[in-house]
Amino acid sequence: MIETAAIEVLGKKDTRSGFGEGLLEIAKRNKDVVGLCADLTGSLKMNAFQNEFPERFFQVGIAEANMIGLAAGMTIGGKIPYAGTFANFATGRVYDQIRQSVAYSNKNVKICASHAGLTLGEDGATHQILEDIGLMKMLPNMTVIVPADFNQTKQATIAIADHDGPVYLRFGRPSVPIFVKPEAKFQIGKADKLIEGADVTIIACGHLVWKSVEAAQQLAENGISAEVINMHTIKPLDETAVLESVAKTKCVVTAEEHMKNGGLGDSVAQVLSLNNPVPQEYVAVNDTFGESGKPDELMGKYGIDTHNIVEAAKKVIQRK
Amino acid sequence: METQELEKIASQVRRDIVRMVAAVSSGHPGGSLGCTDFLTTLYFDIMKHNPGQFDMDGMGEDLFFLSNGHISPVWYSVLARSGYFPVDELATFRKISSRLQGHPATDKKLPGIRMASGSLGQGLSVALGAAQTKKLNDDDCIVYSLHGDGELQEGQIWEAAMYAAAHKVDNIIATVDYNGRQIDGDVDDVISLGNLKLKWQAFGWDVLEMNGHDIDEIKSVMADAKSKVGNGVPIIILMKTEMGQGVDYMMGTHKWHGVAPNDEQLTDALNQLEETLGDY
Numbered sequence: 001m002i003e004t005a006a007i008e009v010l011g012k013k014d015t016r017s018g019f020g021e022g023l024l025e026i027a028k029r030n031k032d033v034v035g036l037c038a039d040l041t042g043s044l045k046m047n048a049f050q051n052e053f054p055e056r057f058f059q060v061g062i063a064e065a066n067m068i069g070l071a072a073g074m075t076i077g078g079k080i081p082y083a084g085t086f087a088n089f090a091t092g093r094v095y096d097q098i099r100q101s102v103a104y105s106n107k108n109v110k111i112c113a114s115h116a117g118l119t120l121g122e123d124g125a126t127h128q129i130l131e132d133i134g135l136m137k138m139l140p141n142m143t144v145i146v147p148a149d150f151n152q153t154k155q156a157t158i159a160i161a162d163h164d165g166p167v168y169l170r171f172g173r174p175s176v177p178i179f180v181k182p183e184a185k186f187q188i189g190k191a192d193k194l195i196e197g198a199d200v201t202i203i204a205c206g207h208l209v210w211k212s213v214e215a216a217q218q219l220a221e222n223g224i225s226a227e228v229i230n231m232h233t234i235k236p237l238d239e240t241a242v243l244e245s246v247a248k249t250k251c252v253v254t255a256e257e258h259m260k261n262g263g264l265g266d267s268v269a270q271v272l273s274l275n276n277p278v279p280q281e282y283v284a285v286n287d288t289f290g291e292s293g294k295p296d297e298l299m300g301k302y303g304i305d306t307h308n309i310v311e312a313a314k315k316v317i318q319r320k
Numbered sequence: 321m322e323t324q325e326l327e328k329i330a331s332q333v334r335r336d337i338v339r340m341v342a343a344v345s346s347g348h349p350g351g352s353l354g355c356t357d358f359l360t361t362l363y364f365d366i367m368k369h370n371p372g373q374f375d376m377d378g379m380g381e382d383l384f385f386l387s388n389g390h391i392s393p394v395w396y397s398v399l400a401r402s403g404y405f406p407v408d409e410l411a412t413f414r415k416i417s418s419r420l421q422g423h424p425a426t427d428k429k430l431p432g433i434r435m436a437s438g439s440l441g442q443g444l445s446v447a448l449g450a451a452q453t454k455k456l457n458d459d460d461c462i463v464y465s466l467h468g469d470g471e472l473q474e475g476q477i478w479e480a481a482m483y484a485a486a487h488k489v490d491n492i493i494a495t496v497d498y499n500g501r502q503i504d505g506d507v508d509d510v511i512s513l514g515n516l517k518l519k520w521q522a523f524g525w526d527v528l529e530m531n532g533h534d535i536d537e538i539k540s541v542m543a544d545a546k547s548k549v550g551n552g553v554p555i556i557i558l559m560k561t562e563m564g565q566g567v568d569y570m571m572g573t574h575k576w577h578g579v580a581p582n583d584e585q586l587t588d589a590l591n592q593l594e595e596t597l598g599d600y
Contacts, residue, residue: 034456058452058487063479066445070483073385073449076434077377077457081449096439097476101446105426105436 020045022157134262197227374431387443441474470502485524
């Protein structure tokens with residue numbers, strides 16, 4: 001059996017609450033931070049910010065297109081708008097508004113998207129966007145961040161205020177293990193290596209990072225040494241982290257709560273194909289919409305659970 | 321500025337417009353000619369702004385947002401003639417590597433432009449956001465915006481309209497280029513706007529009306545609008561214009577919305593427009 005460095009679980013919480021705490025904290029430090037929300041203040045955990053800074057909070061109602069335009073306009077004069085709603089309504093519904101008024105105009109807007117992916121659960125496919133990473137990463141000027149747990153979401157929420165430019169920050173609804181240290185410093189574009197390994201590299205983002213840690217532990221029990229990288233920034237991608245790891249392991253599994261098309265896996269595949277083509281397996285949703293169900297049931301049914309990562313790792317090692 | 325002076329500038333701006341679009345056989349002369357008197361008066365007589373030292377944040381300045389970005393020729397001409405960038409640069413309109421993109425953009429850093437526009441319906445939200453930032457910054461300057469009437473068919477306009485009244489954004493003066501025409505024909509035939517004045521009033525706006533080709537009236541209505549700033553109600557002006565104003569064969573039709581004149585037509589147009597400040 002291979003020993004994996006123990007990763008301490010510090011608790012369990014939803015990543016959206018990390019956003020809410022991070023927003024309050026950065027707003028206390030930076031008077032230019034303003035918040036906008038499209039009738040989902042409670043769901044986005046923006047209440048504490050709203051209560052503390054009512055003059056800097058803007059309720060826009062169920063009008064996401066207007067919210068994006070307002071946020072873009074608010075940057076003129078130095079404000080740093082955090083515009084929050086569900087990921088589906090923060091991206092697909094307002095793609096053209098983001099494209100023209102935020103990305104093309106290169107405005108300092110932070111698009112804060114909760115309830116991303118299947119783990120939104122029972123509301124079903126109308127709300128479970130699995131295309132948003134692809135939509136956002138294709139836009140020039142856009143930074144795309146998918147933090148892994150409560151602490152990291154909080155840290156990322158604070159960090160993006162210092163990045164001058166559009167950011168897409170994606171987080172979620174379910175309560176998941178916390179393992180990023182509360183004192184950790186979030187660095188945009190710098191991946192976190194969580195576990196050292198030699199046989200296979202697992203690169204994950206968001207809720208799939210902890211699943212990857214679990215997978216690495218199961219693989220270790222089978223004598224397979226897996227390296228786990230938390231790729232919290234999809235764009236700009238930490239290409240060095242990818243290439244250094246595969247130089248050692250010679251194969252990759254990517255894992256994400258997103259479509260195979262256009263997500264983290266495709267970003268990694270591009271880096272590999274241009275620099276060091278090695279076998280890759282995707283753990284992602286395969287060109288289908290989701291459905292109603294509990295988050296764990298959905299992750300199992302749609303093939304993005306721990307055992308899927310384990311199987312993908314075994315398969316990709318065979319392909320070396 | 322004296323009305324006669326403004327009329328002279330407007331005549332030159334109209335020459336610039338037809339020459340710019342003719343040079344590249346593309347662009348939107350109709351709406352540009354229709355909004356020339358308004359934008360000339362706005363930039364040369366009404367707005368507090370600093371053309372020599374463009375600053376994106378525009379603190380302590382009035383701001384203008386062009387929501388109907390396809391009428392970029394009139395905006396570019398007015399910006400250049402006001403001193404934002406060299407008049408000669410108008411010759412680069414729509415050409416490769418130009419700062420004067422077909423629709424206004426910020427990425428090439430053309431002074432005077434703070435937001436890309438062209439995809440319609442977005443500019444009112446942007447202007448409202450900028451207006452709210454002015455309030456947060458205790459900056460008592462005004463935000464102006466211009467919209468096409470056909471553009472009002474976009475749903476986002478009405479999201480923004482609702483928001484402005486609910487949030488009492490009273491430091492904005494929006495203007496609608498109410499020429500009644502759009503690419504496919506008369507607005508009434510494409511999708512009628514119904515009673516536009518009542519619509520805006522129902523959305524909680526203070527609605528003014530003016531003739532967009534009478535510079536004295538533009539001055540007085542804009543002064544009236546400015547006097548209403550701070551009343552807790554957003555302000556909009558329905559500005560009656562004629563698409564193609566100043567070039568006889570472009571008036572009375574929607575056909576010159578997005579079509580450039582050929583050489584012969586250009587000569588005809590220029591014969592109708594006095595060269596007052598010198599062509600670029």
